[in-house]
Amino acid sequence: MPHLNIQYSANVESALSMPEYCDAMYQTMLDSGVFPLAGIRVRAFRADHVVIADKLEANAYIDMVLRMGEGRSAEDREIVGETIMTRAADICSELMSAPHFALSLEIVEISKQFSWKKNTMHARLSSD
């Protein structure tokens, strides 16, 4: 049940297409081989209000939190994190080239004992 939560400032959408960004993150997660297709849920939320660093209007951020089921190795999580971050920076090349951008990612685990899920897509996508 990998959940990629993306938060971003509205001005990011002047520099890139957020649907394309989400799609690239999705593809990177899928290509990692770590996650079942049916479980991948990438979503993005535009902040209603932001105050960033020295408050220049150009300042922008994308912050991602990847929640994944516990039990995978630390190494797997490090590799996935590195891979997602590298791809994200690549897509954000325009933003990365100017001194106004903060990109971040954290991976946290979902407790097996205190989580519940029902997914009607698994049967349909059972070849994964």
Added chain:
Amino acid sequence: MPHLNIQYSANVESALSMPEYCDAMYQTMLDSGVFPLAGIRVRAFRADHVVIADKLEANAYIDMVLRMGEGRSAEDREIVGETIMTRAADICSELMSAPHFALSLEIVEISKQFSWKKNTMHARLSSD
């Protein structure tokens, strides 16, 4: 201070009323007897962009995170989680009957040492 955070894809609103969904989650939390009335805060956020599973337009998700004050027993948390999840699946019966839906819930605890709260409703609702 129970916080139920609901995130969902916009297409969920074609299948159910999100205000009614939130209200049912609220009622389930209240009926559990575990939470003080004045502290219950259920809220839902519609994602601005999503990419789900095999990217069919029909794919939809609701993901919930219940944050509750630490100190309750593991058993209480398991029962509350099961109850909320069962009720959620029930309300989502239309979505649950098609192979395009992912429903999830996690319960996490709020640190007592590193949290602060001021609630002006407790006095008014002191009979609870």
Added chain:
Amino acid sequence: MPHLNIQYSANVESALSMPEYCDAMYQTMLDSGVFPLAGIRVRAFRADHVVIADKLEANAYIDMVLRMGEGRSAEDREIVGETIMTRAADICSELMSAPHFALSLEIVEISKQFSWKKNTMHARLSSD
């Protein structure tokens, strides 16, 4: 990489200016001396749907989660939390004076091992 995530019910905006609230939180974080200027990201998200306490229309909430890099002392985190909370209650004086408001804050740490960041503002703001 301090992230202040603010969630709130839409009716809060009848009682205060959310941009001013965010700015006050930002200033409080900056004045604490704990956080590097380039890393501060305050953002607010208005809930699309809410159900709060006894469901009066006047019921409102602001819930904040401050995510900060691990490694600072418990004392630092307690002081920062107290300071932010005190300032927040001060700005919310109108809401705090009526029996319909819940204000909350939690501080959580960001894992160093499982987080990644790229920030093009640090070089520009290197005097901090």
